[in-house]
Amino acid sequence: MLKLPRLTPRQESQPVLPALLGVLRRDLLANFRRRQELFNPLIFFVMVVALFPLGVSPEVEFLRQSGAGILWVAALLSTLLSLDHLFRHDFDEGVLEQMLLQPQPLYLMVLVKVFSHWLVTGLPLVLMTPVLGVMLHLDGNSIGYLCLTLLVGTPVLSFIGAIGAALTLGLRSAGILLSLLIIPLYIPVLIFGTGTVTAVAAGLPVGSYIALLGALLVVAITCAPFATAAALRISVSNS
Amino acid sequence: MPVPLLQASGLSCERDDRLLFVDLELAVAPGDLLQIEGPNGSGKTTLLRMLAGLHTGFEGEIRWCGEPLARQREHFLRNLLYIGHRPGIKPLLTPLENLRAQLSGKPGVGDEQLESALDAVALFPFIHVPCHHLSAGQQRRVALAALYLSDEPLWILDEAFTAIDKDGVASLERLLHKRMSAGGAVILTTHHPLHVDGARSLSLARFAPAAEDLF
Numbered sequence: 155m156l157k158l159p160r161l162t163p164r165q166e167s168q169p170v171l172p173a174l175l176g177v178l179r180r181d182l183l184a185n186f187r188r189r190q191e192l193f194n195p196l197i198f199f200v201m202v203v204a205l206f207p208l209g210v211s212p213e214v215e216f217l218r219q220s221g222a223g224i225l226w227v228a229a230l231l232s233t234l235l236s237l238d239h240l241f242r243h244d245f246d247e248g249v250l251e252q253m254l255l256q257p258q259p260l261y262l263m264v265l266v267k268v269f270s271h272w273l274v275t276g277l278p279l280v281l282m283t284p285v286l287g288v289m290l291h292l293d294g295n296s297i298g299y300l301c302l303t304l305l306v307g308t309p310v311l312s313f314i315g316a317i318g319a320a321l322t323l324g325l326r327s328a329g330i331l332l333s334l335l336i337i338p339l340y341i342p343v344l345i346f347g348t349g350t351v352t353a354v355a356a357g358l359p360v361g362s363y364i365a366l367l368g369a370l371l372v373v374a375i376t377c378a379p380f381a382t383a384a385a386l387r388i389s390v391s392n393s
Numbered sequence: 394m395p396v397p398l399l400q401a402s403g404l405s406c407e408r409d410d411r412l413l414f415v416d417l418e419l420a421v422a423p424g425d426l427l428q429i430e431g432p433n434g435s436g437k438t439t440l441l442r443m444l445a446g447l448h449t450g451f452e453g454e455i456r457w458c459g460e461p462l463a464r465q466r467e468h469f470l471r472n473l474l475y476i477g478h479r480p481g482i483k484p485l486l487t488p489l490e491n492l493r494a495q496l497s498g499k500p501g502v503g504d505e506q507l508e509s510a511l512d513a514v515a516l517f518p519f520i521h522v523p524c525h526h527l528s529a530g531q532q533r534r535v536a537l538a539a540l541y542l543s544d545e546p547l548w549i550l551d552e553a554f555t556a557i558d559k560d561g562v563a564s565l566e567r568l569l570h571k572r573m574s575a576g577g578a579v580i581l582t583t584h585h586p587l588h589v590d591g592a593r594s595l596s597l598a599r600f601a602p603a604a605e606d607l608f
Contacts, residue, residue, distance in 0.1 A: 163398070163458060163468070163471075163472045163546055167467070167471070168471060168498050168499065168500065169498065169500060170498075172497050172498055172500075173497050173498030175497065176493070176494045176495075176496075176498065177494070177497070179494065179497075180483065180486065180490065180491075180494035183485075183486060183490060184483050184485050184486060187485040187486070187523070188485060243483075246479070247479060247480075247481065247482060247483055247484070248477050248478070248479025248480055248481040248482075249481050249482075249483060251447055251475070251477050251479070251481060252475075252477075252481040252495060254447060255445060255447070255470055255473065256470065256498055257467055257470040257471040257498070258498055387449075390447055391447060391448050391449045391450060392450070
């Protein structure tokens with residue numbers, strides 16, 4: 155008979171990077187298999203922006219003035235729309251429990267999960283922005299800066315939103331509570347995002363705006379996953 | 394008597410204003426198999442979640458290798474394999490992709506090993522079929538395939554045999570037996586009668602709160 159080696163508790167730590175890549179690959183693959191769900195926020199984004207000229211005013215002057223604001227608000231709302239899916243499927247399937255039981259730091263796992271969420275929801279918005287910017291008669295320079303602010307700002311929205319999504323995981327319908335929790339925290343991002351484009355249009359220096367957005371991103375990346383990880387533990391413990 | 398891997402003392406748990414059990418004691422040493430028994434709703438799943446560190450609302454102490462669990466958390470997780478009530482399988486992914494993702498943090502596990510583990514649970518013909526096309530028992534088997542690649546000394550299995558057919562149960566029992574002789578410890582719940590030599594059982598009814606504690 156085959157003699158198995160004695161099992162003894164393992165002392166050495168396990169590699170972190172392959173585990174993180176595994177999480178990233180699984181999330182991207184699962185998202186790819188239900189891409190119709192991903193189109194929802196993107197279509198919402200395009201629709202909201204397209205309805206403004208129809209509903210408010212198609213005048214070039216108005217659109218040029220408020221274009222950046224419209225795009226930012228639409229991006230913010232469409233991020234909010236996609237947030238509930240961030241952990242919900244994993245939670246229902248028991249995948250989240252397994253993630254909490256991995257020996258690798260939960261902080262990094264959450265970081266990777268939010269990053270993959272941004273890749274499939276935030277990044278498409280950024281890529282869509284130049285087209286919509288042209289539609290709203292923004293000039294090339296403004297569109298460039300708008301894309302830059304969205305590129306820096308949408309990950310902040312995802313990271314902050316992840317805290318709310320994790321906190322409301324145990325609730326049956328998290329929708330309105332999630333919005334109430336998260337929108338106040340989005341306001342600084344919105345102000346600096348649109349402020350940059352307004353400053354560009356007025357010919358003012360924008361370095362400080364971009365620096366502040368960057369600072370928000372750094373703070374979000376370093377702090378939000380801690381809060382999200384703690385919230386996930388609480389939600390799983392109470393389920 | 395070897396040092397117990399996992400030891401719990403004085404565990405009491407309350408859920409939704411209902412006391413599930415009080416002063417529960419248990420210990421598993423290498424080579425032990427402990428079956429938790431009790432009717433539906435008696436707190437078996439909650440107990441296993443507490444032991445795995447997923448459920449934290451309880452009184453009492455859990456020790457891992459003789460030290461409080463909270464201080465040994467990373468070491469504990471490195472040596473634990475937990476399969477919960479919900480199997481932790483993404484229905485949109487194939488069994489192979491699921492298992493690969495789950496074990497990606499484990500060094501030395503390649504596709505060959507994953508395929509042989511899926512073969513061991515009779516899923517080899519289905520390794521490229523998305524899990525939502527598989528039956529409940531087959532989905533359960535995807536999760537159980539991880540057992541065949543596990544070198545963790547402690548297994549915590551919640552409802553391990555649910556939806557598994559007779560042959561599947563028999564081969565799992567063989568696996569459990571092999572684990573015990575190799576020095577692995579297993580805690581599980583099941584409503585199947587278990588045919589494994591040396592299995593101990595612990596009935597939650599013994600730790601049910603006395604009537605006066607309820608009020």
